[in-house]
Amino acid sequence: MTDDIQLQLRTVNVTRYVTPLREGGSLPAIAEADDGFLYALKFRGAGQGVKALIAELIGGELARLVGLKIPELVFANLDAGFGRTEPDEEIQDLLKKSVGLNLALHYLSGATTYDPTVNKIDPLLASKIVWLDCLLTNVDRTPRNTNMLMWRNELWLIDHGASLYFHHSWQNWQEQSLRPFVQVKDHVLLPQAAELEQVDVAFRLLLTPERIRAVVQLIPEEWLRSEDPADASPEERRQVYFEFLTNRISHSGIFVKEAQHARQSLI
Structure with missing residues (x-):
């Protein structure tokens, strides 16, 4: 790794809301993206807003730089029309507040x-x-x-929000x-x-x-x-x-x- 370093995250589009991860205080969710993979999606419209996403991004990528294991982080774009059919009003409100760029971690199935x-x-x-x-x-x-x-x-690290x-x-x-x-x-x-x-x-x-x-x-x-x-x-x-x-x-x-x-x- 040289000192002239450039890092880059992939950007995916969220296509399907699968299920909420209720153990998280900010209502993260498992969602599917247009690359066919499942992600643990962190929403910009949740309690701490984009600051939690910034902390997640910085913490995760610093962990990766020092060789610790962390699921791939991606930017996850949420379309304005996404989630209109979601029956849960709390989740629908969260989705409306989260239109635009969010952050997601590759979902480690079976972990x-x-x-x-x-x-x-x-x-x-x-x-x-x-x-x-x-x-x-x-x-x-x-x-x-x-x-x-x-x-x-x-051992894999998650959640630096x-x-x-x-x-x-x-x-x-x-x-x-x-x-x-x-x-x-x-x-x-x-x-x-x-x-x-x-x-x-x-x-x-x-x-x-x-x-x-x-x-x-x-x-x-x-x-x-x-x-x-x-x-x-x-x-x-x-x-x-x-x-x-x-x-x-x-x-x-x-x-x-x-x-x-x-x-x-x-x-």
């Missing part, structure tokens, strides 16, 4: 939810996932809701980029994450500013627009994501030490 009492993860893999979640400030990888799947005897919570207010983002991730104490893989220092060295080399830039360039401009003309422009917001992540990586020792401290209190 099972990761169970920490059954599935044992080696320390290196656990450390990679904990490190990434500390970078992303991902609060949603707990024993109650692991957001990981076992598929073909391998609760990451990057600084962007829900945009206030003091520079300060937030330097904060330790105290919620790591609840991370389902923290007890096994014994190789955080080794991972820190490797991931700081992998996640160069050029590669971070390539990931944030994937965010569709329409997801970055605000209805308030006084707000930051799409490019200014894109730059904030870039600076937040690069600043956090360059000071990764802050969140690594917090994770190690939290782990020591568990073992």
